[in-house]
Amino acid sequence: MNFVPRATSVILNSSTKVVGKDWKLASVGAALLSLAPLAQAEDATQTEKRLETVTVQAAKATPVQAAQAQLDEIPGGTGLVQQAEVEKGRSATLEDTLAYQPGVYAQAAGGNDAIKISIRGSGANTSPGYFREGTKFLFDGLALTGAGGTPYELLDTQGLSYTEVLRGANAFEYGALSLGGAINFVTNSGLTAPGNRIKVEGGSFGWQKQTLSTGGVAGNADYFISVDNSKRDGYQDFTFTKAKGVVTNFGYRFNPKLETRLYIRYREEYHENSGALTLAQLKKNSSQTNPSTRATRGDSTKEGSTWVGSKTTYTFDDDSTLVAGLVYHNYPQILSKKSTVNPNYWDWRDINYSLKYTRSDQLFGLPSTTSVGWSSTQHIRSGVRTYSGDKDLGRLQKQVEYDGSFDHVFSLGNDLGLTDNLYLSTGLSAIEVKRNVDVNFSDRPNTSGIPSHYRYQEWKLAPRVGLRYYLTPDVQVFGNVSRSIDPPSSWSSSGSGVTTNFAKTLVPQSANTVELGIRGRSEIFDGSLTLYKSWIKDELLNVEILPATNTSAAVVSTANASPTIHQGIEAGLTTKLWQRDNGDVLSWRQAYTLNDFHYRNDPLFAKNELPGLPKHIYQGELFYQYANGFYAGVNVRSASSTAVDYANSFYAPSYTLWGARLGYDAPNKTWQVYLDLKNLTDKDYVTALVPSYDAKGQDTASLYPGDGFGAYTGIAYNF
Structure with a gap:
């Protein structure tokens, strides 16, 4: 049969x-x-x-594994940070989240969310306390960054599942055209973080943080809600900060082809501004502030920032997808509210759109994935009013509006499999930039010769081509050539300063970049090495023109520079040094960044290096993970000296910081506890600085001190 x-x-x-x-x-x-x-x-x-x-x-594949697989298909420098790994120690600011990321500089000044973040030197001259520039920030693929840059109060670690770091043109997928690329924060959902969680943290300098979260699935719907409250008295005098916020993620699956998500983030924050010191002051007592900061009572009040995003995904029969996004962002702020010197009130409201179609098919008989995208970020209401003294009792000194400023980006990309091992990535973006800056009131005449109104609108192109070749299924070499476009932030033409009662005619910065690298993983090694060089035209650089005094705020100006070079090395490597039969693992994690940023041949500064970032940065951690859930590690961060002024006459000194952490993560995930020790030797060091034009070799008050020795602990219970 x-x-x-x-x-x-x-x-x-x-x-x-x-x-x-x-x-x-x-x-x-x-x-x-x-x-x-x-x-x-x-x-x-x-x-x-x-x-x-x-x-x-x-x-x-888990969402993290799927995200890592997508990043591995980009022919350039990328990184992924799992928040669960970060939370094995202190998770206070993005300084903790973005540690050990090659090419990324993230350092806090004053312990608040207004930290300094720079990728490949983009926005390196922007001091802490300002909106971030030179990098696009997103939540779940939806833009936070607008035409005015990136407000920082929502840049906290609450409710995160993982973070994607896409350096330079490798952020093409997210419509990011800036030199720094993009950082995408992915929120927990009811699918990835079901159940309830209570977490309490505390430590040195009066730091306290409490977090409650819940998540789950109900039929075709899922939900995640997290609330937190935090405060910190501060290491440096006059750096008190407090914040509270809510993060939500609601999802609904109508059918196997159609699903939608609604994200809501709300945060209130108040912090006193860190004061810049001279090197002599920092060495004598790094916890002091400067007299002008104390006298003028500089602070920042975020009365309530709201970010609401919606993302809907439709999958067609041929597995092509269409993703539509919409964001409303309202983020008012008051700077120097308690000051008798120029308190200023900012009103920001943005609306952001995005649409992306992706299709996998055949092109010339070869496997191909094509994407077509459009994104827009626009000010629907924006401006600042500066007063002399209290808003209600003082008089209006200056008013500026930025309404209608926008960035529109249209992109077309393709990933083509030339052979089983060789892939070609191509892309072309067209960006329409509009900046509308109107100084419509000033209590003093404009004698600068610069107009009080500036309107800029222009289209620019940014092509990209890259190759990746798989030496083995887990090891690849890659390279790409790209062009980046960085429009000036709307407020950089004219901000709150009463002496700058005009609108500077700034133009977008552009750069051509070449990048080469290798990445791979094995049972023992997991790492990457990237080399890049960018030739930049009209780089947007900041400089402090006049320092703050007891009767006036600091005057910081932005200008387009003569041609500059940004080049560097980004290396990351995790090595499994030893593993016992029972599952215990000893590993060594390392990250090294070389920052070589300088003028090409400036008439005044020749080939001087640009101030703001150390040339060499190394981070390393020796970490022992016990199979039963206990862990312990020692870590080090070392940075070379940093130029403070464009004349290179004054440098912040190099430093090395040691730390340690230990804790327990229950195998059944019911509870976790950690102890994180920072700056074990209580080293005085500079965490960020205010670039000056020419210090003439003098010790200027341009240095923000980092925290001294600190101990932090936390405990979490899941049920």
Whole structure:
């Protein structure tokens, strides 16, 4: 009797693509599985056999694994940070989240969210306390950054699942055209973080933080809600900060093809501004503030910032997808509210749109993935009013409006499999930049010769081409050539300063970049090495023109520079040094960044290096993870000296900081506890600075001190 199998099927269930050799392997596997029962039938001469369906199901990739797989398909420098790993120690600001990321500089001044963040030197001259520039920030793929830059109060670690770091043109997917690339924060959902959680943290300098969260699934819907409250008295005098906020993520799946998500972030924050010191003051007592900061009572009040985002995804029959996003962002702020010197009131309201279509198909008979995207960020209401003294009792000194300023980006990209091992990535972005700056009131005449109104509107192109070649399935070399466009922030033409009662005619910065690198992972090693060089035209640089006094605020100006160079090395490596049979692991994590940023041939400063960032930065941690959940590690951060002025006459000194952390993460994930020790030797060091024009070798008050020795602890309970 001839035997015919009832059914044989192979089901591959994974969110990652199966291409090249992996697809061939899957096909061979399917064929072998189909032939196996037939071979058995030939041996069965008398006995009739009935075989049930054979199903092979691959383990479905987690969201983090899927995100890492997508990043690995970008021919350039990227990184991914799991928040669960960060929370094995202090998680107070993005300084903690973005540690050990090559090419990324993230340092807090004063312990609040207004930290200094720079990728590849983009926005390196922007001091702490200002909106971030030179890098695009997103939540769940939806823009936070607008035409005015990035407000910082929402840049906290609450409710995060993981963070994607895409350096330079490698952020093409998110419509980011800036030299620094993009940072995308991905929120927990009810699917990834079900259950309830209570977390309490505290430590040195009066730091306290309490977090409550809950998440779950109800039919086709899921939800995640997190609330937090924090305060810190501060290491440096006059750096008190307090904040509270809410993060939510609601999802609904209408059918297998259509799903939508609603994200809401709300945060209130108040902090006193860190005061810049001279090097002599910092060495004598790094916890002091400067007299002008104390006298003018400089502070920042975020009365309530609201970010509401919606993202809807539709999957077509051919597995192509259409993703539509909409964001409303309202973020008012008051600077120097308690000051008798120029308190200023800012009104910011943005609306952001995005639309992206992605299709996997054949092009010239080769596997191809094509994407078409459009994104827009626009001020629908924005401006600042500066007063002399209290708003209600003082008089209006200056009013500026930025309404209608926008960035529109249209992008077309393709990833083409030339062979099983070689892939070509191409892309072209067109950006329309509009800046509308109107100084519509000033209590003093404009004698500068610069107009009081500036309107700039222009289209620019940013092409990109890259290659990646797989030496093995887990090791690849890559390279790309790209062009970046950085429009000036709306407020940089004319901000709150009463002496700058005019609108500077700033133009977008542009750069051509070449990047080469290698990345890979094995049982022992996981790392990457990237080299890049950018030729920049009209770089947007900041400089302090006049320092703050007891009767006036500091005057900081932005200008387009003569041609500059940004080049560097970004290296990251995690090595498994030893593993016991019971699962204990000793690992060594390292990150090294070389920052070489300088003028090409400036008439005044020749080839001087640009101030703001150390040339060399190294971070390392020796970490022992016990199989039973206990862990302990020692870490180091070392930075070389940093130029303070464009004349390179004054440098902040180099430093090395030591730290340690230990804790316990219960195997059943019911509770966690940690102890994190920072700056064990109580080293005085400079964490950030205010660039000056020419210090003439003098010790100027341009240096922000970092925290002294601190101990931080936290405990979390999940139920």
